[in-house]
Amino acid sequence: MRLDPFYLIVDDADWLSRLLPQGVKLVQLRVKDRAEHDLRAQIATAREICARHGAQLVVNDYWRLAMEEGCDFVHLGQGDLDAADIPALRRAGVRIGVSTHDEAELGRAVSLSADYVALGPIYPTLLKQMDFAPQGLARVGAWKARIGETPLVAIGGLTPERAIAALAAGADSACVVTDILRNAEPEARAREWLSATQPWREREGFFEPDYALARVCPSPNHGARLRPVSSLVLHYTGMQTGEAALALLCNPRSEVSAHYVVEEDGRVLQLVPESRRAWHAGISYWAGETDMNSASIGIEVVHPGYDDPRPYPAAQIEATAALAKDICRRHAIPPERVLAHSDIAPGRKRDPGEFFPWEELARCGVGRVVEQNPALGATTVSLGDAGAKVASLQRDLAAYGYRVDQTGVYDAQTVQAVEAFQRHFRRAQVDGRADGETRVALARLVATLGERV
């Protein structure tokens, strides 16, 4: 059985004549504290409107009334399960969705062969007091791994942005109350939900992941790849949450994307097939190549960015290193072609920042780092200088791959390239001034070009 990826809960059947015409196809009637005749009327009305719009109706709590009114789907909480006549529901062909919040409840739902399993609250919810802390997205994946083909519904505190993240994490359907019913424009908001969940409805844009541990979260933002893959480019998302970054990278209006996103908890999502050109590099250059989108694979590491340079979590770096290693192996990308976004767009981009732990990736065999030695006594060359040292610096920067015209003058372009180099390879001081340590580090790296680790 497949569920629509957008599951709307309403607290009164009157909502349905407003919201089903927007295209909603899966709806729960969750009416509390009404007299039986009123409940019966609510169910009958909901049933009629759902039939007219080809929508699936699920009745919360009132399994006996639902059965008597000819409904074919009920939702039961753990308390409701104690009272419900499950064999009678099964005999009547009524499908059953079950709420779960912990392992024991999940075990119970699985042993009852629930037709779907709901997990919540994924995020804090305003709707009702919960005895359970927010579950988080990693739990969504764990639940899905446990229940296999049985549909998984994510519920609690969802918005369209969070729904994308929940579906990408493994949910089959994202369920909502407040974000729509308390919205100033419920119809418009329902349409936003429909559009955010559309790829999961059509399985449009879905593909087999290139990396076995990745979960697909398709972005429409890609085109034809015009070059073979020769580089791997690392970015940070520069946004407060992974949910916000995913929503942006999957929105056709944003016209940005990346092949992969690595979440803070180490989950890996693939947005664009590696065979396609994702739109992550922008105006950029490396070693003569100006179409870096075509020549590379892009990984976005979820991190708020420069204004909040907190450490990247260990699980995230471990996952990034494993992913990067797999990509480099499959595309024969040499270590010197594992690049920072800042390397290929100096002056324009600073990600993934000098606080990115390149050493940890290098320990896993990904990319290059270079030993640091203060080159005591060596002169520093900087903006405005000219002469042999500047010419040699510019030669080395260009030989390594940076875009630097060989002017012999320490110009603005040289400052930016040195800054980018330092941000990646000499992170203790990023100032665009080529001191001895910077120049020695660069020369050492140039000497390793073509070497294999």
Ligand SMILES: Cc1ncc(COP(=O)(O)OP(=O)(O)O)c(N)n1
């Ligand atoms: C899809 C979905 N998931 C969870 C619930 C909560 O059900 P329950 O635990 O029975 O609590 P109430 O909704 O009755 O307050 C749900 N209704 N739907």
Ligand SMILES: Cc1nc(C(=O)O)sc1CCOP(=O)(O)O
């Ligand atoms: C009704 C309900 N059940 C939950 C559970 O975890 O079982 S969370 C929840 C509230 C969902 O509403 P909203 O979208 O407003 O957060």
